[in-house]
Amino acid sequence: MSGLLGGAPVTPEEQRRNNGHRHGWVLAVLGVLFVYLYCFTHIDRRLGLPAPQDLAERMGIRVDHVFDSDRNVDSEIHVSYNAETYSNDDERMVLFLGVGVAFVLVYYLPVAWKRQALLAVTVVLAVVLYGWAGIALFVAAHMGVYLILHPGLGPRPGYAALAGFLAGSAMVSKSGGMLAVMYGTLWAAMGAAFYRFVVLPGLGVPRLASVLRVVAVQSAMIVVFAGAILNGLGGGEWSLPLGVMLFFWNWERLMMYHIDHQDGLVPEDIPLDRYLGVFLSPGTIPNWNWGVTIGQGYAYVENNFLAEDKNHLIRKGLQLYGVALVYIVFGDWGHEWLVKFLRSQDLYVFHRVKNLSRYFANGGEVSTPTVLLTTFIDVFRWMVLWGGVVHFKVGTWLVCGYKCDPYFNRPWMATNLVTLWSRFTFHYREFLVRAFYYPAFFAMPKVARSVRIVLSTLAAATFGNFVWGHMSEAFFYKRIRFESLLDILPTWPYFVLIGVGISVSELWLLRKKRLRRKPWTLDKWLPLDVLAAYGTLQFYGLIHVFFYRHDGGSTWNDTRLFLIGFGIHL
Amino acid sequence: MADPADISRRIGEFFEAEFPRSDAVLTDTTDLLRDWLVDSAGIVSTTLFLESEFGIQMRRADINAVHFQSIRSLTAYVVGRLANPRGK
Structure with a gap:
């Protein structure tokens, strides 16, 4: 697991040494x-x-x-x-x-x-x-985030103008080149002025700056939830331009970038190309x-x-x-x-x-x-x-x-849910741990360690996984409608069960005496590994009756189906 | 004043007991993230150990690859934290 915690910094000398042809x-x-x-x-x-x-x-x-x-x-x-x-x-x-x-x-x-x-x-x-317009809007959106997370003068008002040009011209790109250039030029001027005289002074006020940074990083969540709720209140349905859609799919990595930024791991004067290289x-x-x-x-x-x-x-x-x-x-x-x-x-x-x-x-x-x-x-x-x-x-x-660590590493070898989580979705798990587990874990240092672990795991595997992982995806896949929210809400037992299952596995791993024996060693304990791997996968598979549910079904019906897996027919 | 050698020994004993390995030798400079810890549960259990054993309070930003690189770097972190409990 070489990338646990993101790996240690590498020096330019090491990079040169690692560059032999x-x-x-x-x-x-x-x-x-x-x-x-x-x-x-x-x-x-x-x-x-x-x-x-x-x-x-x-x-x-x-x-x-x-x-x-x-x-x-x-x-x-x-x-x-x-x-x-x-x-x-x-x-x-x-x-x-x-x-x-x-x-x-x-x-x-x-x-x-x-x-x-x-x-x-x-x-x-x-x-x-x-197409040009899609990527122009995507890059413009990222430039906006860059300018908010790394504010300043120098070339940055110019970048704001460029972002304005890209966004403005992309929005009318189907109307022809000349109109796109004119529209882009207008937006470029507005972008530079807005950045210089509104955003930069705002970023000089610490509280406002932190609100602006959160809004920029969480823009995908804010837009889809606001759109769905307004739709539920009788408003029309919002549709996203391609470039915005592509940008919104970066929301989890943007959160990771923001965490690195908060932890002081990102240089304040990071050049624009180095920023964009993280996402492209x-x-x-x-x-x-x-x-x-x-x-x-x-x-x-x-x-x-x-x-x-x-x-x-x-x-x-x-x-x-x-x-x-x-x-x-x-x-x-x-x-x-x-x-x-x-x-x-x-x-x-x-x-x-x-x-x-x-x-x-x-x-x-x-x-x-x-x-x-x-x-x-x-x-x-x-x-x-x-x-x-x-x-x-x-x-x-x-x-x-x-x-780069493999995202997927033979999950059928996992002998408990903690390992399954890591082997099945390594990078996503890292996102949930950094964005939800650690903040919860370090917010309650005075409570009993088992309570601390369970609550942190539920924060990541249940709450973060449900709201930031899957609820937002539902809007991107099924459109920004209130019905999309109603479709995903009844799947909550899946997220609770996976959170509880991982919590129990974590407590067991922490309490049991670790053995020198590694799982899947060819010895008399091998059948236990097979049984543990089957049990882990079967539990994970079974809870999917709450996730891949029939649209017209009920939670009670899903629960009955789940219990049939244990031989209980109600 | 904390004794770095004692801190290092106690951290080493913790890793030997909690994450025993029969196929490798643990030294002060062993790459813990690459060669010793197996998962994030290991990071959590190390964090709990450091907090209870040395009475320090860790923060999210402290959970990084620089501090968790080796027993030596963890010792330096603990020494720094004991000397300056509220500092960055």
């Missing part, structure tokens, strides 16, 4: 990216190669749930929120080629230029994939809204760049790319195979927990094995799908020179 690794990365291009895009047509499915069939391989209708491999890696300009396959082609260009540049450029190059390539890539890296582009906490805040990104020999990092990145490929190609196939196999053994399972919930809510009867197996294999389905995408994202951070 080995061209073989470059070829290996480009080779693996070509495999991705071949499997998941239409590059076979451009190069006159057989399609992946044709090639597989020529080799006598015929499998279901691997290929899609255009005869290449079905993929969960995609470019989110953009279905206007390209097909998914075209977008992926741009993405993989862009990652390749970024990698070659970051590998061969001098250390001083590497991160600027990553930022530049990411911006170009984002412009190609999302090639690893953020694929599945923009998945694993959004990868990269965390400033300290993690800063302390982990070239913190290890870049060729070692590439080796780790290639391993993740390889595992991601297996998960993405065979995940669906494995899930379908499991369902068919269990059904052939007269064990009825549903494909998804949602289907099970719907069937039960409509009066169907289900057995304990059905509940346990369905919830268990649905966790497997989601883990493989999720693991494939986040491995690709972390792999991209690694090959680009960041010593």
Whole structure:
């Protein structure tokens, strides 16, 4: 767990030492990216190669749930929120080629230029994939945060003008170039004046400054909650422009950045490009809204760049790319195979927990094995799908020179819920711990340690996870409507149960005498590891009956389904 | 006046007892985050130990990779905190 607490700062000398070239690794990365291009895009047509499915069939391989209708491999890696300009396959082609260009540049450029190059390539890539207006608004929003967190004169009023220009021109970009320039110029002047004569004096008042900083960092939450409540009071429905949507998906990492800022870890005079580099890296582009906490805040990104020999990092990145490929190609196939196999053994399972919930809510009867197996294999389905995408994202951070911890680390090896949390969603867990656990933990030093631990865990795993983790996502996925809030509220038992489960595991870990024996050692205790891992995963799977619930169902119905998992039929 | 050698010994004993390892030797400079602690529960239990053993009060900002790097850095942190309980 090298990145626990974000890692220690790395010196420029260490970075230079870790920058030795080995061209073989470059070829290996480009080779693996070509495999991705071949499997998941239409590059076979451009190069006159057989399609992946044709090639597989020529080799006598015929499998279901691997290929899609255009005869290449079905993929969960995609470019989110953009279905206007390209097909998914075209977008992926741009993405993989862009990652390749970024990698070659970051590998061969001098250390001083590497991160600027990553930022530049990411911006170009984002412009190609999302359009100029989307990224202009995204960058303008981040510049606003930068100017509030790091106020001053010098170039900053100029940055305010640039942010105004980007925002103003992006908003009328569809009306033509000349109007966009005029509108942008007007906004640039207003932006610079507003910053110089309103924001800067406001930031000079300590209390107002801290309010402004919180508003900037929490803007996503403020907007979606205000919009939903106004909608509930009879107002219209707010829709977000693409650039704002992309910016809002950075809300958790913005909070991490703000925590680093409060802890004095961010230099006050940080240049704009270094700030933007925290949020714009090639690893953020694929599945923009998945694993959004990868990269965390400033300290993690800063302390982990070239913190290890870049060729070692590439080796780790290639391993993740390889595992991601297996998960993405065979995940669906494995899930379908499991369902068919269990059904052939007269064990009825549903494909998804949602289907099970719907069937039960409509009066169907289900057995304990059905509940346990369905919830268990649905966790497997989601883990493989999720693991494939986040491995690709972390792999991209690694090959680009960041010593980034895997987001997903064989969660089926977890023998308790604390370890599962860490193995399943490492960076998200770090967000919840830093943003909610530690503040609660250090706010009550005088209470009994078990109470302190339980309340801190509930603050993170239940409250933070529910409100900041999932409630806001519900608005982004289901639109900013009051109904979205009503849809997510009944899932509260899931968050309470996971918080209670993790609390109990933590207390047990703290009280039991730690053993020299590591889990999964080949000895007589191995069956206990298997049992503990099964119990952990099964509990985690089972509580999803409260999360993937039937829309018309009730909490009582979900509870009955949950209890059937324990053999209790009410 | 706190004795750094004594603080270091007590912290070392805590790690040996709470996070025993048969495959590695713990020294003053062992990288705790990379080679010894396994999870955030370990950070929490170390925090609780430091607070109760040395009577210091830790703050969120103190939970960072610089302080938790090694027994040596944790000792320096505890010595500093004992000398200046309210300081930054």
